Amino acid sequence: MPELPEVEQVRRGIEPILLGQKVVAVRVLRSDYLEPAGADTRQIVGTCCVKTHRHGKRLFCEFSAGVTVRFHLGMSGRIYAANYGEPLSPHTHFVMQLQSGRELRMSDPRRFGGIALYASFAQGVAAEITGKVGVDALYLKTADLAAWRSFKSSVKMRLLSQREVAGLGNIYVDEALWQAGIHPLTPVCRIAPAQLIVLAAAVKKLLRRSITMGGTTLRDYHNVQRQPGRFAQMLQVYGRAGQPCRRCGSELKGIRVCARATVFCPQCQPRHKGRRS
Numbered sequence: 024m025p026e027l028p029e030v031e032q033v034r035r036g037i038e039p040i041l042l043g044q045k046v047v048a049v050r051v052l053r054s055d056y057l058e059p060a061g062a063d064t065r066q067i068v069g070t071c072c073v074k075t076h077r078h079g080k081r082l083f084c085e086f087s088a089g090v091t092v093r094f095h096l097g098m099s100g101r102i103y104a105a106n107y108g109e110p111l112s113p114h115t116h117f118v119m120q121l122q123s124g125r126e127l128r129m130s131d132p133r134r135f136g137g138i139a140l141y142a143s144f145a146q147g148v149a150a151e152i153t154g155k156v157g158v159d160a161l162y163l164k165t166a167d168l169a170a171w172r173s174f175k176s177s178v179k180m181r182l183l184s185q186r187e188v189a190g191l192g193n194i195y196v197d198e199a200l201w202q203a204g205i206h207p208l209t210p211v212c213r214i215a216p217a218q219l220i221v222l223a224a225a226v227k228k229l230l231r232r233s234i235t236m237g238g239t240t241l242r243d244y245h246n247v248q249r250q251p252g253r254f255a256q257m258l259q260v261y262g263r264a265g266q267p268c269r270r271c272g273s274e275l276k277g278i279r280v281c282a283r284a285t286v287f288c289p290q291c292q293p294r295h296k297g298r299r300s
């Protein structure tokens with residue numbers, strides 16, 4: 024499932040294709056892939072994309088008339104570039120034709136993703152970000168962590184929930200907890216403030232490294248040019264249950280947290296490490 028680095032790759036990839044290019048036509052091939060029902064995509068025809076924004080896993084494209092399109096990749100969504108007339112990839116639900124002769128298309132076999140249309144970027148933020156998801160994980164600050172001390176739920180659950188920090192999924196949460204030496208089931212309130220700072224730093228470092236390597240491709244994710252990311256080779260724990268920890272050599276354990284496969288090192292991430300005392 025695409026997480027923050029993969030969506031950021033898509034944002035960076037579409038900018039050179041989309042910015043300043045007049046939209047000639049929009050085709051929605053599956054009407055239920057677009058929100059709200061009956062949204063009129065003709066509003067962006069004849070306008071240009073002036074800015075792209077990303078918050079967590081959401082990608083917004085703001086057009087010159089103010090109308091903003093929000094893309095969410097879900098589990099298997101892909102935004103890819105093609106030339107006019109090039110055959111559609113299977114499960115393509117959306118096509119935006121540009122004056123340059125290029126098209127931006129979105130495919131999504133499993134359809135957990137989607138596209139939404141808003142009258143303005145501010146309206147999109149109000150509907151999807153404000154009060155719903157936390158700070159973008161790439162810009163997490165120490166000050167943002169102060170409120171975390173009251174949370175009794177497990178750190179993995181909290182990071183996945185998007186409520187305090189947006190953009191993390193199963194891969195980067197497991198990796199960041201291993202980097203910070205925190206057991207995934209540790210209640211957030213039991214993590215010492217200094218260790219929370221270590222965790223926040225680990226999150227940002229991981230995300231930045233993954234972005235520079237094009238993100239992580241396990242199965243579905245490809246960038247706009249249809250190339251896979253190269254960060255999968257850097258993963259230390261994700262998908263490695265039963266294999267030796269690369270830090271201490273202990274066997275990595277697999278458990279389920281929030282119904283998600285979770286891998287950690289019992290030695291480097293002991294259950295009570297980080298208890299506030």
Ligand SMILES: [Zn+2]
Pocket residue numbers: 268269270271272273288289290291292
């Ligand atoms: Zn270890």
